[in-house]
Amino acid sequence: MTQLFLNIDPSLVDWSRAQFALTAMFHWIFVPITLGILFIIAIMETIYVKTGDEEWKRITKFWMKLFGINFAVGVATGLILEFEFGTNWSNYSWFVGDIFGAPLAIEGIMAFFMETIFIAVMFFGWNKVSKKFHLTATWLTALGANLSALWILVANAWMQYPAGMEFNPDTARNEMVNFWQVLFSPVAINKFLHTVTSGYTLASLFVIGVSSYFILRKRELLLAKRSIVIASVFGIISISALIFTGHGSAVEVSKHQPMKLAAMEGLYQGGENAEFIGIGILNPKKTFDNNEDPFLFKIGFKGVLSYLINFDTKTFIPGINDLVYGNPERGVPSFEERKMKGTLAMNSLIKYKEAKEIGNMEEANLQLEILKANFNHIGYSYVEKPEDIIPHVPMIFYSFHIMVFLGFLFVLIFLVYGWLTLKNKIDKIKWGKPLYILGIISIPLAFIATEAGWIVAEVGRQPWIIQDLMTVGAGVTKISSTAVQTTFWIFSFIFTALLITEVSIMIKFIKQGPSNSAIK
C-alpha cells in the first residue's frame, strides 16, 4: 500500500495541489465579503425598519447590490472546490469520506439551502413582502451564509486535528464515532470564529474603502459617513474577536501541529522562554541540518512566544530540529521514531488482512492491537526523508507576519475612521486625501491578510492532508498530471476572467453610486 502511494508522480501531486490552491484562493476572494457584508446590511436594514428613514433603505440597497455581484461568483468557485475533493483527491475522499462527507452534506442541505432561499426574498422581496418579513429574510441569509462557513470549516479543522473517529481495518476507512467531537473540536470552533471574524473585518474595510471613494469624490456624503460609522464599529468589534481567536488558534496549533507553529516563527531550536519575532528576514541558507543562523535580521521578544502559548515564559516550545531529531527530555518523539511506528502500523494492517483472509483470528487480533497502538503515526509510513515533514518555512513565516502586521494596521484604520466620522470631521480634515486613499487601499490589503492567513493554515500543515495520518501525496487521485495541468490552466483562465468581470461590474456600480430610484 505504501509502495503504491510512493509510486505516484510527484508532479501530479504538485499540480493537484496547485489546482486546489488556485480554486481555494479564488473562492476566498469572494467569500469573506459575503460573510461580513451580510451582517452589515442586516444592521442597516434593521435601522431602516426601526426608524422608517428612506435614506437607510437606499443605503441598504446599495450595499446589497454590491453583495449580489460578489455572491454569484463565490458560489461558482465554491462548487468547483467541493467537486475537486472527488476529482483530484479521491484517495483522500475514500479514506475519510465517512467523516468529511457529513459536515459537507450539512453545509449543502441546511446552510446553503437556507441562504439561497432567503436571498431570493432579500433581492426580489422589496415591496412584495412586509418590511419585517424582508428584514427576517436578510438576517436569515446572513445566518445561512455563516452557517455554511461553519460546516466547511468543521471539515477543514478535522483535517488539521482528526477527532471523533475510529479507523476500520476491514475497510481501511476512517469512520465517525462521535459527531459532537467533530463539531465541537476546539480546533473547529476556533477556526470558525477566526475565519468568520476575518471575513467581517474584510467586509468592514470594503465598506470603509468604497465610502472613502465617495468622500474623495465629494459624493453621497451622508451614505458614506453612515456606512463608515456602522463599518468601523462592526470592524473594531470583529478585529478584537479576530485577535482573540487568532491567539486561540495559535494555542491549538501548538498542541496539534507544533511543526506549523515552529515554521510560523522560524524556530529551529526550541526551548523555554521562546522568542516571538516581531520583524525578521530569514536566512535562505538555513536548513534543519546545518548550523546557519535562521535569521539575517530580526527584532524579537524573548519569552513572548512561550507566554502567548501558555501564559508562562517557562513553557517549552519545540523547534523544527526538536521535531525532526526528537527531544526525549521534553517527550518530543523524533521523525525516525514516528516513521518506525507508522511503518509498524501499516505493516500490521497488511498482516491483519492476510491473517483474516486465512481465518487466523489470533494473529489478526494481535496485529490489530499493534495497529491501534501505532495508528496515530501511520501517516509517517508514507514519508521518506526527515525534511519531508518540514513545510515551506519562508512562505509560512512571511505570510504569518504579513497577516499580523496588517491586522494591527486595520485596528488603526478602524479607530481613525471611526473617531473622525463620529466627530463628523472625516470629510473636513486637511490630510484627508492620503487617508481616503489608505482607506481604498485597505481593501486589497485586507485580501492579502486573509489569503496570507489561509497560506499559514494550509501550507503550514504540509505534508499532511490529514494531520499525521495521511500525506497529501497519498490522498491524490492517480490520474495523468497532464490532465490536471490542462484543467489548472483552464481554471486559471476562467477564474481570472470571473474576477476581472466581477471587479469591473463592481467598479461600475460604485462609480454609478446608489440609485435614487431605490426609494420606492
Add this chain to the structure above:
Amino acid sequence: MEYLKEIISLGMWPVLIYIAYRLSLLALKYFHKNLEKTEKL
C-alpha cells in the same frame, strides 16, 4: 458538559453581532448629534 467551553465560544458569535448592532446605534446617535452641530456652525 464535555464541550461547554466550545459551546460558550460558539455562543459568543451571535452575542458579538448583537453588541455590534447596539454599539452601531449608539455611534450613529453620537454621529448625528455632531452632524447637526457642524451644520449649524
